[in-house]
Amino acid sequence: MANKSKSAKKRVRQDVKRRLRNKSVLTSLKTQLKLYKESLSSGAENKDELFRKVVSSFHKAASKGVIHKKNASRNISRISKLS
Structure with a gap:
């Protein structure tokens, strides 16, 4: 495997943080919707x-x-029709 540059290593670290944060937000969205x-x-x-x-x-x-943004709008529209 080739050596990764300093910026590539940083991008990997950032991606890990963002993936965990996004997963947490998506999980809470699903829970609240349920x-x-x-x-x-x-x-x-x-x-x-x-x-x-x-x-x-x-x-x-x-x-x-x-x-x-449009995913959020679509979901909001659908749940507002339910109520």
């Missing part, structure tokens, strides 16, 4: 609060570059 869908089916009283949290999380993930 909780919201469960609250809809059970008729929970806090579904409006959960909806705001989910929408906020999708916007934040899109602004941080974890997911694409």
Whole structure:
């Protein structure tokens, strides 16, 4: 294997950090979405609060570059149709 340059090693370190951070954000998005869908089916009283949290999380993930802006918009549109 060829020797890696200093910048290539740094990129690898950055990629590892970003991958872990992105995975954490995506996992929390999935969890919040699941909780919201469960609250809809059970008729929970806090579904409006959960909806705001989910929408906020999708916007934040899109602004941080974890997911694409249009992916966030599509998901928000779909969950708003559910409620």
